[in-house]
Amino acid sequence: MPAPSPYKAVEDQELLLQYKANGELAVLGELYNRYMSMVYGACLKYLKDREESRDAVMQIFEKLVSTLREHEVTHFKSWLYTTARNHCLMQLRSRKGKNFEEISPFLMETNSEMHQEEEIDLETNLSKLEKCMNTLNVEQKACVDLFYLQQKCYKEIIQVTGYDDTKVKSYIQNGKRNLKLCMDRNE
Numbered sequence: 001m002p003a004p005s006p007y008k009a010v011e012d013q014e015l016l017l018q019y020k021a022n023g024e025l026a027v028l029g030e031l032y033n034r035y036m037s038m039v040y041g042a043c044l045k046y047l048k049d050r051e052e053s054r055d056a057v058m059q060i061f062e063k064l065v066s067t068l069r070e071h072e073v074t075h076f077k078s079w080l081y082t083t084a085r086n087h088c089l090m091q092l093r094s095r096k097g098k099n100f101e102e103i104s105p106f107l108m109e110t111n112s113e114m115h116q117e118e119e120i121d122l123e124t125n126l127s128k129l130e131k132c133m134n135t136l137n138v139e140q141k142a143c144v145d146l147f148y149l150q151q152k153c154y155k156e157i158i159q160v161t162g163y164d165d166t167k168v169k170s171y172i173q174n175g176k177r178n179l180k181l182c183m184d185r186n187e
Contacts, residue, residue: 009169012076020069028068032061035077039084046088060087125183132182139163140175147172 010018015031018024032039039060043053060083073079133141142161146152152160157168 013074016068016073016076023069025065028061028064031076032064032080035080038077038081042081042084043088046085046092052091056084056087056091060084063087128183128186129179132179132186135182136175136178139167140171140178143168143171144175144179148176 010030012031012034015027019027019031036057040053040057043056043060044050047053047056060080063083064080067083133144136144139161143157143163146157146160147154154165154168157163157172158165161168163171
């Protein structure tokens, strides 16, 4: 099991300042890792292709290495989402000159057995996630739901739940770990 990152408890803004000061890729990696699934989701939304989206996630990280040292960023998460969206839109724009053949929806298979396995995997994973969410204790479930599903920031979660800052962080971290363990057990 890998050693826990020394940056886990450090806020985004502090990591940004550290990266700007010393250019350490481990700092940038920790910061990017926090939002990699959001970046992948944004890329998937625009590009509609899993492989292209995975490539885009890596390309965006590579772009951040230099971009973050040049720009002043105050809200990393929203800035990163906008960067990801713009990257995808530029990729789509560059495709415009290429010819694509439109496939009629009437030629698509409609029988449920004919759909791609990925859709079934996604359904199964969502079902497992829902079951695993129900295994969390009340505090963890509430904080994980607010943070990941409703995309609330720590401050908003503190206001909604009444828990202090350290409790919220702890509930999210432990809830995330417990979800992963539960999902792994159910595979």
